[in-house]
Amino acid sequence: VGTYIVEYDYIAKSSxxxxxxxxDLITDAVPAEDGWLKGDCRGTFGHFPENFVTVS
Known part of the structure; x- marks a missing residue:
């Protein structure tokens, strides 16, 4: 479980x-599919691309 800081904007392409x-700060992040993590950002939990963030 980790915390990440978003380096680039990303617009969700699926629900x-x-x-x-x-x-943005993403908390409670864990590995998901290859190249993706899942975590909480502003009270919403979902997937995001790993290469758009850095470890906080």
Missing amino acids: DELTIRKG
């Missing part, structure tokens, strides 16, 4: 993904 904005 299980998060829309994230540069500077």
Whole structure:
């Protein structure tokens, strides 16, 4: 379980993904599919691309 800071905006393409904005903090993140993590951002839990974030 980790905390990440968003480095690039990402617009969700499906209902299980998060829309994230540069500077957002994602908590409770865990590995998901290859290249993806899942975690909580602003009270919403979902998937986001690993290469759009850095470890906090």
